[in-house]
């Protein structure tokens with residue numbers, strides 16, 4: 001096996017630019033050499049060598065010595081210098097380079113090949129003794145730090161003392177003599193701490209550094225990083241040995257880092273920094289303030305020191321050409337490192353640059369428009385989840401913030417508004433046109449109307465999957481949850497935090513992307529939905545097969561969903577309509593009634609309200625499909641839970657407090673999630689579903705653009721349940737159609753959210769015309785894990801690798817996925833044209849969407865703000 005590949009000086013030995021073998025850095029050095037860019041000659045020892053080194057018990061095979069000697073000979077012949085030569089010594093850098101860049105690994109050793117003799121030769125040939133001694137002292141310092149792992153603070157200290165002794169401020173003020181003395185001090189430090197003199201043999205230096213790179217692969221820091229980032233331990237790292245070029249050879253030399261486009265905005269403008277007369281990491285080390293690359297950037301920042309464009313116009317021109325060549329070659333924005341030695345440009349590194357979500361979007365769209373990549377590639381380049389950041393208002397980065405506390409970034413976006421501590425007030429004040437931030441210790445289903453009315457939600461308790469977090473994400477409201485430092489007194493309408501008091505009406509700002517809670521208003525920036533975003537969406541829509549619908553239950557949700565490109569409603573829950581302040585009394589009367597007749601009276605009052613809900617939704621959706629789920633939650637959720645409320649509620653519902661309490665006690669359940677809910681309500685109280693079905697049909701007949709309502713029966717486990725409910729719906733349809741003298745098409749189907757329903761899907765499909773996988777409940781019931789209670793152990797489960805990810809966020813494809821696949825197959829076997837969709841939180845999760853594509857579902861349904869994410873993810877899944 002060949003373990004060493006040479007590059008530079010017209011050579012590009014590996015040719016294939018294989019990152020797995022050469023590591024990222026090595027592959028790209030070879031890649032740059034292959035397109036004729038000025039790369040200092042060098043060679044790469046492969047990652048396979050690293051693996052073998054460990055397999056063999058941390059020794060190098062004899063054959064490697066010859067290969068490395070060959071590599072050194074290559075560098076010598078290109079540079080005309082000799083390694084270890086006292087007259088004109090070759091110096092090299094030794095650089096680690098894994099497949100993916102990995103902090104925790106050995107860094108770079110520069111200027112290797114210097115010793116007490118070669119330093120003199122370097123001083124002579126360069127005609128610059130100061131430069132030679134500066135290089136030597138840098139080498140000893142780096143070698144002692146990264147190879148010998150000595151206390152690097154003591155070297156810094158010696159340098160500081162050397163400067164202080166002379167009253168200097170900058171490293172560059174030290175003279176050759178000062179540096180020579182510093183080298184002496186450094187060598188003494190090595191002797192003291194290492195117990196041996198600093199290695200003078202250049203080959204010992206080289207093998208020491210190579211060994212240190214391989215050794216660092218198994219360092220604790222590197223292992224931890226690999227574990228956290230799921231990088232396999234057997235990948236190994238490569239080692240790059242490369243001729244040194246010097247950015248510290250005076251005023252015509254420099255070193256810098258640059259991006260071929262602006263990594264923050266994505267704009268097509270070179271972006272970067274450089275330092276004259278500097279080496280290696282000086283630019284990022286912050287020793288001196290770096291200068292701007294372009295004059296435009298310098299002017300914008302109002303900075304004095306000349307830009308590279310001004311200071312070195314020729315080299316800058318050359319660099320600009322290199323940027324274009326690199327972008328053409330790698331067809332992506334590049335992050336590069338370069339050095340200028342006495343006016344000559346050298347490229348030291350290139351890789352795909354990290355960028356913000358905004359820049360990723362712009363760069364992908366621009367590059368496709370420039371013809372550098374295809375539209376499909378542009379689609380694949382943007383991380384769908386990152387779009388989330390772009391779809392919500394964000395805080396103006398220039399605005400002043402008075403931060404009170406920090407919690408969990410539970411739902412992205414920023415919002416300002418007056419603090420309000422209960423949902424009814426939130427609704428009232430929002431109706432009066434005020435922006436409201438709803439602040440609760442934690443939220444419950446009774447807060448839905450307040451959450452809807454609020455611009456943002458803040459809670460003291462609860463994690464990322466708390467009620468507040470899940471509902472806020474669904475509604476697209478910014479939310480900060482679990483701010484433990486908030487002391488909320490809802491009765492007194494105030495909270496205390498950070499020694500201050502916030503009263504109802506005081507303005508606060510929350511940032512659901514960072515978890516920050518601020519006092520006062522902070523300016524926000526609205527998202528830009530046209531432009532690049534719109535363009536990418538159009539491209540994505542061309543390639544995707546899956547339809548994308550929204551989970552939406554109000555006209556406003558539906559409007560947002562359509563703006564974001566939803567092609568229908570996949571889940572319209574109806575329970576929130578029952579919580580509405582204007583109706584809750586009728587709902588309670590219905591629940592409190594002793595007889596069917598009593599219930600029907602109350603339901604009569606709800607019918608027009610419910611019909612109005614659907615009319616409004618159908619109007620917004622203008623003929624697009626709307627899946628409406630009939631009432632799902634257990635009835636006791638609609639009754640008051642707190643002693644204090646009983647009087648008022650009883651009075652409003654016109655029953656005695658005793659009756660109310662008795663009924664509440666009767667309805668109490670030990671495990672409501674598996675209790676009297678879903679179609680079980682419809683089976684026992686058919687009049688409820690009758691009213692809902694009637695409202696749906698009447699509304700559908702009322703609107704101008706007739707929809708095809710899809711009536712969805714929740715929590716079905718058996719064919720018979722669905723049959724009973726379908727008969728009910730069909731009967732009501734017949735009645736309404738007869739009354740109106742008009743018929744419309746509609747579908748009756750079910751949610752598949754119980755394992756039994758998935759197993760019996762073949763039979764259930766005899767009745768059901770569509771299935772919607774309710775993966776929230778299907779996950780709960782398959783795993784036997786309650787979503788509302790999972791917070792206590794879920795993190796530990798993920799940490800210990802029991803779950804790869806939170807199964808309520810990303811579908812458990814292995815387990816729950818099997819049930820979905822099986823139900824889809826069995827359903828289709830019975831009814832080939834059965835419509836299949838998914839409507840859990842997973843409908844907006846890219847990994848879960850990829851699974852839906854594989855399974856051949858017809859659509860996914862996500863919360864309105866996640867619709868664009870779903871569109872892009874569906875397109876990527878189809879590529």
Ligand code: ADP
Pocket residue numbers: 040092093095096107108110242243244245246255279280281337338339348349
């Ligand atoms: P990292 O992976 O931490 O970026 P590098 O191997 O890129 O480490 O080295 C860091 C810096 O050292 C480079 O940006 C460059 O400035 C300098 N460097 C590395 N090799 C050479 C070389 N052959 N000549 C001059 N400078 C070099």
Ligand code: MG
Pocket residue numbers: 337349
């Ligand atoms: Mg680098």
Ligand code: MG
Pocket residue numbers: 714715753774776777
């Ligand atoms: Mg459900």
